[in-house]
Amino acid sequence: MNAIACRVVAIESLTPVVNKVLLAPAEPVSFIAGQYLQLCLTPTDKRPFSIASTPADTLLELHIGTPAGDSWSSAAMNHIQHHHSTNTSIMVEVGLGQAQWRQHSERPIILLAGGTGFSYVHSIAMAIAAANYDKPVFLYWGVRHEEALYYATKLKQWADTHSTFHFIPVVQEPNASWTGKIGLVHQAVLDDFSSLDTYDIYMAGPFAMAGVAREAFAAQGGHREHMFADAFAYI
Ligand SMILES: Cc1cc2nc3c(=O)[nH]c(=O)nc-3n(C[C@H](O)[C@H](O)[C@H](O)COP(=O)(O)OP(=O)(O)OC[C@H]3O[C@@H](n4cnc5c(N)ncnc54)[C@H](O)[C@@H]3O)c2cc1C
Incomplete structure (x- = not known):
C-alpha cells in the first residue's frame, strides 16, 4: 500500500490523556467508514489508528490515547507533535481493516x-x-x-x-x-x-x-x- 504524506493541521486535547489530531492529506485518500490508517514512524514501524472522520470529510481525524506508561501510543503522539511543530509531513497508509460499515446490510x-x-x-x-x-x-x-x-x-x-x-x-x-x-x-x-x-x-x-x-x-x-x-x- 502507498504511504501518503499528510500535514498535521491541529492537535487538540480532548481529555488529559486523549488527543484529537487533524491531518490534511497531500492527495485524495480512499477509505470506508470504520477502516483505520497506519502511522509510519519509519518504513517498517507502522502503528494502527482508527479514522474518526468519514470519507466525505476533507481532513482525517484521529483520537489518540496516551495513558501513563503506554510507550506504544506515546511514541506515535511524539512523532505527530514533532512534525506539527516543525511543519513537516508525516506518512500514513489509509484504508486498512476488515471491520468497515456494511452499508447495504438491512439489519439493525x-x-x-x-x-x-x-x-x-x-x-x-x-x-x-x-x-x-x-x-x-x-x-x-x-x-x-x-x-x-x-x-x-x-x-x-x-x-x-x-x-x-x-x-x-x-x-x-x-x-x-x-x-x-x-x-x-x-x-x-x-x-x-x-x-x-x-x-x-x-x-x-x-x-x-x-x-x-x-x-x-x-x-x-x-x-x-x-x-x-x-x-x-x-x-
Ligand atoms: C486496528 C487498531 C486501531 C486502533 N485505533 C486506535 C485509536 O484510534 N486510538 C487509540 O488510542 N488506540 C487505538 N488502538 C489501540 C487500542 O485499541 C487502544 O489502546 C484501546 O482501545 C484503548 O482503550 P482505552 O484504554 O481507551 O480503554 P479503557 O479505558 O481501558 O476501557 C474502556 C472500557 O472498555 C471496557 N473494557 C476494558 N477492559 C475490559 C475487559 N477486560 N473486559 C471487558 N470490558 C473491558 C470497559 O467498559 C471500559 O470502561 C488501535 C488498535 C488497533 C489494533
Whole structure:
C-alpha cells in the first residue's frame, strides 16, 4: 500500500490523556467508514489508528490515547507533535481493516466502543447519519470515568436528531452524580437485548473487551459473521 504524506493541521486535547489530531492529506485518500490508517514512524514501524472522520470529510481525524506508561501510543503522539511543530509531513497508509460499515446490510446496528475505540464507531455513526439510514442504531460507549466521554454532547445531538438512533454511555467508576448506566460496556448490551440474533455488531476498544464481548454476544444469539472488529485479528 502507498504511504501518503499528510500535514498535521491541529492537535487538540480532548481529555488529559486523549488527543484529537487533524491531518490534511497531500492527495485524495480512499477509505470506508470504520477502516483505520497506519502511522509510519519509519518504513517498517507502522502503528494502527482508527479514522474518526468519514470519507466525505476533507481532513482525517484521529483520537489518540496516551495513558501513563503506554510507550506504544506515546511514541506515535511524539512523532505527530514533532512534525506539527516543525511543519513537516508525516506518512500514513489509509484504508486498512476488515471491520468497515456494511452499508447495504438491512439489519439493525449495535456500535460498541471501549475508551478510544470510540474513534471507530464515531466514523460509522457519522456515515450512517449522512446516509439517512432508517434502521435502529444503538451506540454504546464505555469508559472508566465520565470525564472520558469527550464527545458526549455531539452524540446526544446525533441521537436527538434521528428518532432511530440511540446513544448509551456506560461508566465503570462513576461519580456520585452519574445517573446513567454503570459497569462494563458489553454487559450493558447484554442487559438491554434478550437476543442479539438480528443485529450487526461493530466493536472497537481494548482487545480484552473485544474477546469477552464476542463470546458473550454469541452466547446471547449474536452471529459471529455479523460481528465486526479489527481487534479480532489480534486476539
Ligand atoms: C486496528 C487498531 C486501531 C486502533 N485505533 C486506535 C485509536 O484510534 N486510538 C487509540 O488510542 N488506540 C487505538 N488502538 C489501540 C487500542 O485499541 C487502544 O489502546 C484501546 O482501545 C484503548 O482503550 P482505552 O484504554 O481507551 O480503554 P479503557 O479505558 O481501558 O476501557 C474502556 C472500557 O472498555 C471496557 N473494557 C476494558 N477492559 C475490559 C475487559 N477486560 N473486559 C471487558 N470490558 C473491558 C470497559 O467498559 C471500559 O470502561 C488501535 C488498535 C488497533 C489494533
